[in-house]
Amino acid sequence: MIEAPDRIQEYLKRLTPSARGTLLIELERLEVCGSEIPGSADILAALRAEFRNDGSTQNRASNPPRYFFAPLEPLLVDGAPEHANSGRILRGSLSPIWEWISRDLLPTMARDYAKGIDALVAANNQRGARQEAATFQTKIVKYLENTLGSAGGADQTRVKLATYTASHAAYGDLTKILCVLRARDALAKFGEALPATIKKFDDARVSKIAKLLEAFGANHAEALPFALTLIANRLRTPWQLIRLATKAAPSKNAADIAATPFAIAVSMVLDRLEDKRSALRVALRNNRVLLCREILIDIYDTEYALGVRIDLLDESDWGERLHNLMSAVAALVEAEVSRFPDNIAHVLGSRSLRSHQSLAGRLTYLAWKGRDAVSGGAAYCRKLIGQS
Numbered sequence: 001m002i003e004a005p006d007r008i009q010e011y012l013k014r015l016t017p018s019a020r021g022t023l024l025i026e027l028e029r030l031e032v033c034g035s036e037i038p039g040s041a042d043i044l045a046a047l048r049a050e051f052r053n054d055g056s057t058q059n060r061a062s063n064p065p066r067y068f069f070a071p072l073e074p075l076l077v078d079g080a081p082e083h084a085n086s087g088r089i090l091r092g093s094l095s096p097i098w099e100w101i102s103r104d105l106l107p108t109m110a111r112d113y114a115k116g117i118d119a120l121v122a123a124n125n126q127r128g129a130r131q132e133a134a135t136f137q138t139k140i141v142k143y144l145e146n147t148l149g150s151a152g153g154a155d156q157t158r159v160k161l162a163t164y165t166a167s168h169a170a171y172g173d174l175t176k177i178l179c180v181l182r183a184r185d186a187l188a189k190f191g192e193a194l195p196a197t198i199k200k201f202d203d204a205r206v207s208k209i210a211k212l213l214e215a216f217g218a219n220h221a222e223a224l225p226f227a228l229t230l231i232a233n234r235l236r237t238p239w240q241l242i243r244l245a246t247k248a249a250p251s252k253n254a255a256d257i258a259a260t261p262f263a264i265a266v267s268m269v270l271d272r273l274e275d276k277r278s279a280l281r282v283a284l285r286n287n288r289v290l291l292c293r294e295i296l297i298d299i300y301d302t303e304y305a306l307g308v309r310i311d312l313l314d315e316s317d318w319g320e321r322l323h324n325l326m327s328a329v330a331a332l333v334e335a336e337v338s339r340f341p342d343n344i345a346h347v348l349g350s351r352s353l354r355s356h357q358s359l360a361g362r363l364t365y366l367a368w369k370g371r372d373a374v375s376g377g378a379a380y381c382r383k384l385i386g387q388s
Contacts, residue, residue, distance in 0.1 A: 022096060
């Protein structure tokens with residue numbers, strides 16, 4: 001009688017390396033989404049040992065998709081957020097999209113490109129490989145524009161992608177990839193103009209980066225969320241991204257902020273809050289309490305920052321989304337805390353996780369309010385002077 005682990009290994013051996021990689025991505029996507037698949041643990045363990053043991057597969061360095069998708073690297077996000085995810089692309093979408101490109105969209109060109117890349121990498125010609133990838137990227141952009149430009153082509157693409165992945169995000173990520181590839185040179189130039197890290201996102205730094213964003217958006221408005229992601233990647237705390245939107249508004253009212261060119265920054269911060277909620281759910285399931293504590297602190301800090309920086313938040317769509325998010329987080333925490341007797345204090349139920357409730361937190365709140373009032377008054381005065 002063949003043992004279950006042996007049967008799993010036998011089954012996996014029948015699959016191609018590409019199919020095994022796609023299977024790993026799909027199982028991890030479902031795991032993050034909270035779906036439980038009986039018997040998947042052994043399959044995940046086997047696949048992770050193959051693909052993730054050293055962080056990559058043996059042939060990853062010469063993998064043609066890696067060169068093709070290289071401009072996306074700073075914009076990729078792991079996991080499986082099926083929620084709105086402006087300015088970022090799911091790493092898990094790349095494999096099914098590449099399968100679609102190489103099997104359905106341009107199979108002959110994709111094969112020629114793969115052979116060319118492999119030969120250049122074998123000759124250690126990295127510059128030539130990058131040029132080969134750039135040429136293929138340009139071809140793909142043209143074909144995608146034609147294919148997705150019609151309703152019939154778009155519908156057919158959705159159907160084809162569904163044969164490679166169960167994720168509903170794949171088609172949306174394909175349209176994002178088209179947008180990024182169109183603006184790849186401008187995005188690279190924008191990224192080079194940013195500091196490697198932004199330790200202090202004060203008014204002077206916000207104003208400087210806002211000017212860079214305005215110049216970028218003038219020619220690439222559709223790629224603005226991706227430029228914002230490049231900024232968020234460099235911030236000490238991602239919620240600081242909202243300062244680009246609040247700084248550009250005449251007041252702190254949510255309606256005024258929503259009318260600014262960078263209003264999507266607020267939605268992008270909420271996207272990341274959704275990611276934290278998903279991460280909290282997985283960490284709780286795996287009993288990683290200390291990790292849960294760190295995630296909760298980030299969630300509470302972001303909730304607090306949004307409430308302080310944006311007035312009338314509860315009356316906006318942002319406020320409704322935040323309320324739903326925090327209700328879901330509270331339900332997760334309550335379910336965990338309720339597993340223990342009332343006389344045992346759970347670390348996740350501690351008020352200390354909300355640092356703003358401490359004396360230092362209240363002083364920080366007053367400082368923020370005071371600085372925002374001064375900044376807002378100065379901006380209003382400049383507006384009046386400009387009108388006179």
